[in-house]
Amino acid sequence: MPRIDLGKRRLLTSAAAMAASGVLPTWRRQALAADRYDAVIVGGGTAGMPAAIFAAERGRRVLLVEKAPLLGGTLDRSGAQTTAAGTVFQKKLGIKDTWQDHYNDIMRITRNTAEPILTKLWTQNAADSLNWLAGLGLKLVDGSPTTGGHEPLLIRRAHHPVDRARQVFRLMEPLVKKAEAAGKLEVLLGTKAVDLIMDDGAVVGLVIEDDTGAVRDVMAKNVVLTSGGCMANPRMFQELHGVPLHCMLGYPFNHGDGLILGQAAGGFLKGGDTYCPLLSHVLDDDQVPSKSIGAMIPETHEHPPWEVWVNTSGERFVAEDHPSKAHQERALGRQTAHRFWAVFDQEVLERSPPVMSGWTRAKYDEAFAGHPMFTKASSIHELGARAGLNPHVLGASLADYNRGIAEGRTDICGREHRPVPIARPPFYAIQLHGYGLMSWAGLAADQNLQVLRRDRTPIKGLYAAGEVLGRGTFGDSYTNGSGVTPALTFGRLLGQRILNFEAA
Ligand SMILES: Cc1cc2nc3c(=O)[nH]c(=O)nc-3n(C[C@H](O)[C@H](O)[C@H](O)COP(=O)(O)OP(=O)(O)OC[C@H]3O[C@@H](n4cnc5c(N)ncnc54)[C@H](O)[C@@H]3O)c2cc1C
Known part of the structure; x- marks a missing residue:
């Protein structure tokens, strides 16, 4: 397991507590009050973009912080082979499919090692994600859907976008821009989450640092970790998966920050031991x-x-x-x-x-x-x-x-x-x-995508989607589409309906 340096976190946690109790100087308390969001999304890639788009559509104050100088994350290189049952693309070809068949197919391939709750959540909702993209104009390669590029699925439900994931990015990017222009979403590029602010076991905010090194606190009712896995952190990858990262094919900004942040808040990692090359x-x-x-x-x-x-x-x-x-x-x-x-x-x-x-x-x-x-x-x-x-x-x-x-x-x-x-x-x-293309070790989460402690209690205010949840959650074998599809789907569900904007 990677060691977590809690020194800074403790300091900042106590700074937040001091602010709440009025110990901090007046200027500091004002800064905290001004930077109060309904949701802060950490990482603007495959899961973070839909999370931000849909959260902003609900008309609330949403912040998206992205460590890289541009949005998109792994969408710049992913195949975006996306699996879903009951899509408009399947219907056009007369392919009859249900989410239950999709779910059973995953369980067949993974020999029942996929986690039932999360697998059910994404297979039930994947078609809506694909249909949403179809409504935005998604084009598939000829012959798609197929039975997929990994272990063949029993039904043609692997959708292959023309120009791979880059097309998915091009469809979502204007929606992020639109939400920004409407004042419903703030996007900070070149800015990374470096710590969580906690109060009485709940996550109440985030410490962010921009590329000049300036650090500030932002308070939030919901913090969503969509910062990807650790495919650009060879040391962490090896420690979590027991095998060296032989070649770096993942997104270069994905250093496993969300895995550390989630653990710092009390969460734990699982799935690394199921890693399969x-x-x-x-x-x-x-x-x-x-x-x-x-x-x-x-x-x-x-x-x-x-x-x-x-x-x-x-x-x-x-x-x-x-x-x-x-x-x-x-x-x-x-x-x-x-x-x-x-x-x-x-x-x-x-x-x-x-x-x-x-x-x-x-x-x-x-x-x-x-x-x-x-x-x-x-x-x-x-x-x-x-x-x-x-x-x-x-x-x-x-x-x-x-x-x-x-x-x-x-x-x-x-x-x-x-x-x-x-x-x-x-x-x-x-x-x-x-x-490997993905981290298999990830944070444990419940059916609301809320990060779990070891005793299975959810950490109030902390959610996760995408590769930060690990691929091991979806079983001990590669199954087609089980990277991109849950990332898009969970991001969408969080923004659309799961995040609680009424929370205190
Ligand atoms: C070459 C390749 C091909 C693949 N093909 C497929 C496929 O065909 N089908 C499939 O299902 N899966 C595929 N995958 C896997 C899938 O693409 C990824 O698992 C998925 O895109 C990850 O989404 P994400 O949102 O978790 O991470 P990303 O899309 O990588 O987004 C994470 C974002 O968080 C940002 N970030 C990181 N740390 C911080 C921080 N501290 N603060 C703020 N921002 C931060 C990063 O800069 C990044 O933009 C492929 C992966 C690779 C590498």
């Missing part, structure tokens, strides 16, 4: 986080592998052609450092499509000529030694694979596609790593 990237070097230089073709049904996969010990660990992505991802999640090698021979190199997505033979040759993640050798023994794998175990794994083909017996991992033995020198190994 995606298959798979080649890193530029071993100094993680490193740069990805390419991804493996993940569609094993479209590209049944010719190579074999071995773990750090040189052992095979999963059927390389297994039809379930979730099964393969979970198997990789059990391997040391989520690292494995794709091993093949000259025969496979010449006859099969490349392991790497979109790579040409020339690019392959260049990589095998000297890149540290690509090893070529004249024997299996030498390949193991050069790649850093136990040569004897690697040799035994390949010998068993080859014998299985020769004898026509069932493969040890249950693999069915075994076109050729791995026997013709030279031999090749590509080192691959599982990777």
